[in-house]
Amino acid sequence: MEMTMRWFGANADKVKLADIAQVPGVKGVVGMIMDIPAGEVWPKERIKALKDEVEAAGLTLKVIESVNIHDDIKIGLPTRDKYIENYKTTIRNLAEFGIEVICYNFMPVFDWLKSDLDYRLADNSQTMAFVAKDIPADPQVIIDRVQAADGGFSLPGWEPERLSEVKRLFDAYKDVDEAKLRENFAYFLKAIIPTCEEVGIKMAVHPDDPPYPMFGLPRVVKNRDDLDWICNVVDSPSNAITLCTGSIAEDPANDVYAIMAEFVKRDRIPFAHVRNIKFLPSGEKDFYEAPHKSEYGSLDMHKILKAMYDNGFDGYIRPDHGRMIWGETGRPGYGLFDRALGASYLSGLWEALEKADK
Numbered sequence: 001m002e003m004t005m006r007w008f009g010a011n012a013d014k015v016k017l018a019d020i021a022q023v024p025g026v027k028g029v030v031g032m033i034m035d036i037p038a039g040e041v042w043p044k045e046r047i048k049a050l051k052d053e054v055e056a057a058g059l060t061l062k063v064i065e066s067v068n069i070h071d072d073i074k075i076g077l078p079t080r081d082k083y084i085e086n087y088k089t090t091i092r093n094l095a096e097f098g099i100e101v102i103c104y105n106f107m108p109v110f111d112w113l114k115s116d117l118d119y120r121l122a123d124n125s126q127t128m129a130f131v132a133k134d135i136p137a138d139p140q141v142i143i144d145r146v147q148a149a150d151g152g153f154s155l156p157g158w159e160p161e162r163l164s165e166v167k168r169l170f171d172a173y174k175d176v177d178e179a180k181l182r183e184n185f186a187y188f189l190k191a192i193i194p195t196c197e198e199v200g201i202k203m204a205v206h207p208d209d210p211p212y213p214m215f216g217l218p219r220v221v222k223n224r225d226d227l228d229w230i231c232n233v234v235d236s237p238s239n240a241i242t243l244c245t246g247s248i249a250e251d252p253a254n255d256v257y258a259i260m261a262e263f264v265k266r267d268r269i270p271f272a273h274v275r276n277i278k279f280l281p282s283g284e285k286d287f288y289e290a291p292h293k294s295e296y297g298s299l300d301m302h303k304i305l306k307a308m309y310d311n312g313f314d315g316y317i318r319p320d321h322g323r324m325i326w327g328e329t330g331r332p333g334y335g336l337f338d339r340a341l342g343a344s345y346l347s348g349l350w351e352a353l354e355k356a357d358k
Ligand SMILES: O=C(O)[C@@H](O)[C@@H](O)[C@H](O)[C@H](O)CO
Pocket: 065, 066, 103, 104, 105, 111, 112, 156, 157, 206, 209, 244, 273, 333
């Protein structure tokens, strides 16, 4: 297991690499080049510059999150082949600089969705929440809300230039139902996984967040059976999963512990986002993002890490969204302090699992 933290790049993150390097247990960063639009090739010199910068801080760069998938691929337009070729070039370029895992998602239009980016806990820490009745019927309302609360940092998957086109995008998806989205997903995987195998990269899909349809858009990475379908559609260790415990557990019907155990055992989880959520009494699927430690949320983090440990997990972990605490401001979910506490806590649990085993 190697502990990492996500970093958005010097121009896009308030958190400094030097600060991440001081977090006990954290060995690497999960990197990103925010200004390359989905569909374009990541040039070698940009990747090299990122890697050099990360390594100069004493950290490793083995995981990229995300190389986003152009909507034309998800919609299945004829232009998709051009974007798939670009994606393959990016895979080759990343492999050349030692990248092992690419995290991505296959959600139409939006990345993750929350109703509240400034949800206050009793201790006045600031977190994010999903309360179904507060999700407006008009997606534009939620876009405006996210952009008003993003702390001045465009949130991953919520880049203003894409979302300005949201009406056109919704229209383009009108004939894409779940079966069609799956077909387009299979087409994409069949095209890129041979390249991944050749260069030694694992593509690791992130579960839909939340793991059920939103705004009438289909979703196909929602539960155990979807993950099984993905693993089987191209049966290769290069076709893998970023298991995000928070996202998958947002549907109480999903057994996060069993899903983790099964897919680690099948050697399909090279990267995990480990976070806790706390269900709210207001609705079956309402929750807020809790501090990582088990006692604050609805998930048992020891049980999650034990499912990973017992089944031979040897990939990368990162703490996930943290609260804003101690006066910190910045990109919602991605401050330094609470994620550092999360990383430390998860590392401690992992040490205990290792020692109990000896
Ligand atoms: O919620 C988050 O912040 C992340 O987990 C996602 O933005 C994640 O990076 C993507 O869904 C993967 O492409």
